[in-house]
Amino acid sequence: MCRWRDNKYHPVKVIERRKVPNAIPNDYEYYVHYIEFNRRLDEWVKLEQLDLNSVEAVVDEKVEEKGATGLKMTRHQKRKIDETHVEGHEELDAASLREHEEFTKVKNIATIELGRYEIETWYFSPFPPEYNDCLKLYFCEFCLNFMKRKEQLQRHMVSCA
Known part of the structure; x- marks a missing residue:
């Protein structure tokens, strides 16, 4: 759970973690996806905004096949790539499309x-x-x-x- 702009806690999935620039060594920000909301509302949050008592361990069923990036993909991720494949990307192979998806899933400028x-x-x-x-x-x-x-x-x- 994470405290959002309305000061209420909403369920989130932590997508990524990064060090806070020019901060103390172990100071991190977390990129979260609010489960109830559209992806455009994903954001970087401080540790203080997260409710650590509500953390659940999520174990995805991994597919043994590895892509060109060396990362395992879940069936859901493979299906999502297949569904989002549009005619404008026919020059890209599946591995390049996965790499592009991985690179662009985190909003870098707030x-x-x-x-x-x-x-x-x-x-x-x-x-x-x-x-x-x-x-x-x-x-x-x-x-x-x-x-x-x-x-x-x-x-x-x-x-x-």
């Missing part, structure tokens, strides 16, 4: 700031790897350049406006 608007992202954003540790990106509303820090944007705006 919000963007564009002018006076703060916009929540819904899905994975394909920014360069050096931006993956940013929870928020700042966009210039004139040229759409993006920066990691608000101070960078303010310096940029002096010459761009």
Whole structure:
């Protein structure tokens, strides 16, 4: 269970864990999927938001066959890949499609700031790897350049406006 924006606890599945940038050595964030909600509401949360008393051990029945990534896949995952396979991906083999799915399942940027608007992202954003540790990106509303820090944007705006 995880405390959501409404301050109520909802059932979640922890998808991934990462170290908090510039924090103490054992400080982690957890990427969770809210079981009751759409995938676009998945988010990174702090340990304090998780109710550790409600943790259940989930054991997936693994398929012995391994893909090109070396990760075992469940039947459900294989079925999901088959169902989501669309004609636009005929040049990709099944292993590449699985790798793409694995790479894009975690939302890497939580919000963007564009002018006076703060916009929540819904899905994975394909920014360069050096931006993956940013929870928020700042966009210039004139040229759409993006920066990691608000101070960078303010310096940029002096010459761009």
